[in-house]
Amino acid sequence: MNQHVKAEIAEPVHIRPTATExxxxxxxxxxxxxxxxxxxxxxxxxxxxxxxxxxxxxxxxxxxxxxxxxxxxxxxxxxxxxxxxxxxxxxxxxxxxxxxxxxxxxxxxxxxxxxxxxxxxxxxxxxxxxxxxxxxxxxxxxxxxxxxxxxxxxxxxxxxxxxxxxxxxxxxxxxxxxxxxxxxxxxxxxxxxxxxxxxxxxxxxxxxxxxxxxxxxxxxxxxxxxxxxxxxxxxxxxxxxxxxxxxxxxxxxxxxxxxGAIRPQLPPEIAGRLVAGEGAETILKVDVAGDAARGPLLSDLSASVPGPIRLVHGGIDHVQQQPVGTLFLAVPDSGGLAQTIAFLKDRGARVEVLGHVAGPV
Structure with missing residues (x-):
């Protein structure tokens, strides 16, 4: 069976109507x-x-x-x-x-x-x-x-x-x-x-x-x-x-x-190490879409905020031809966290602090 067979049928092809119908x-x-x-x-x-x-x-x-x-x-x-x-x-x-x-x-x-x-x-x-x-x-x-x-x-x-x-x-x-x-x-x-x-x-x-x-x-x-x-x-x-x-x-x-089943989630080996207090690094969850996901977000972040900010998991997908992404970043607790969050929010990202880890992930 060829499941990709197409056929012209009796109905006319319709033009997409306005959203009011x-x-x-x-x-x-x-x-x-x-x-x-x-x-x-x-x-x-x-x-x-x-x-x-x-x-x-x-x-x-x-x-x-x-x-x-x-x-x-x-x-x-x-x-x-x-x-x-x-x-x-x-x-x-x-x-x-x-x-x-x-x-x-x-x-x-x-x-x-x-x-x-x-x-x-x-x-x-x-x-x-x-x-x-x-x-x-x-x-x-x-x-x-x-x-x-x-x-x-x-x-x-x-x-x-x-x-x-x-x-x-x-x-x-x-x-x-x-x-x-x-x-x-x-x-x-x-x-x-x-x-x-x-x-x-x-x-x-x-x-x-x-x-x-x-x-x-x-x-x-x-x-x-x-x-x-x-x-x-x-x-x-x-x-x-x-x-x-x-x-x-x-x-x-x-x-x-x-x-949760189809969007990136923090890997269990990292999630299991999260603590509420201070640590060596803070783990951020960053959700981006549209224009915020199209540009060189991470390279611009590295150029604007000092410190070894690292991508530890995540990526960009496309939904309805629009880029939609979830990124998990590790930011040193020694400095730059507030600047990183402010920079990301200014670019239209949604930022959530997930917790801290005692050492590099």
């Missing part, structure tokens, strides 16, 4: 189960043509949020707007056409084992009452898009996990939705397959202008393809912004914790 708008959403508040006043927008990632730990409220979006849960209070239409008071019958505007990609694929790949992809159109010829033509277009044309007559049991998820994505696109909801779509996949699925979603977003909302607990998924990220914790949105800005300067403790 919202496909989803949530206003003060609340939903409780007994004494437990699953959602506690969530307000959020998903703009047309963007990829928004919603990230949080298990139990944070992600699943309840997605069920409120597709009308499977009714909020206790607040409003859910899909393409400017408030869905909270719609009957089940009136919700059906709206649900066709929302495609769903699931963690465990949810394919029907007794149906072929093309029948699985065409199923939403069959439910909608479309003629068989139209259904099969659309399925063929979408299987070509996801690189699985040769698997049209196969059954799900013969597919790999990545192939099953590609079928799930094709099925979610069958009815030409305005919004694609991805609910932990890569959590059951290995890293290489995850990368290929995320690349496919990014390609679909770019080529079709399709709005995508990603629900995940993995920061690497957010980093890979999202435009914006919203962090949910205990049913509340605790942080929101462009991905590179949130990565560069996380405001909440939960965001810093989630970033």
């Amino acid at each position: 919202d496909v989803v708008r949530l206003v003060g959403l609340k939903r409780s189960f007994g004494a437990t508040a699953a959602l506690d006043g969530v307000s959020l927008t998903v703009r047309k043509g963007e990829i928004l990632g919603i990230i949080g730990r298990s139990g944070a409220g992600k699943s309840t949020l997605i069920r409120c979006l597709n009308g499977l849960e009714r909020p206790d209070s607040g409003q859910v707007f899909i393409e400017s239409r408030e869905i909270g008071r719609l009957s089940e019958r009136d919700l059906q056409p709206l649900r066709r505007r929302i495609g769903m990609v699931f963690q465990h694929f949810n394919l029907l084992s007794a149906k072929t790949v093309e029948e699985n992809v065409a199923l939403p159109l069959k439910i909608e009452g479309k003629p068989k010829a139209e259904r099969l033509a659309r399925a063929a277009e979408l299987l070509q898009l996801v690189g699985l044309s040769e698997k049209a007559k196969a059954y799900p049991a013969s597919l790999s996990g990545g192939q099953k998820q590609r079928v799930g994505i094709a099925r979610a696109l069958a009815a030409r939705p305005a919004l694609l909801l991805s609910d932990e779509a890569t959590s059951a996949l290995d890293p290489e397959t995850t990368r290929s699925i995320l690349a496919l979603l990014k390609d679909i977003n770019s080529r079709l202008g399709l709005t995508i909302l990603l629900i995940t607990h993995e920061m690497e998924v957010i980093r890979s393809i999202a435009d914006r990220v919203a962090v949910i914790d205990a049913g509340r949105i605790v942080e929101e912004g462009a991905v590179w800005q949130v990565f560069a300067d996380p405001k909440s403790e939960i965001t810093r914790s989630l970033l």
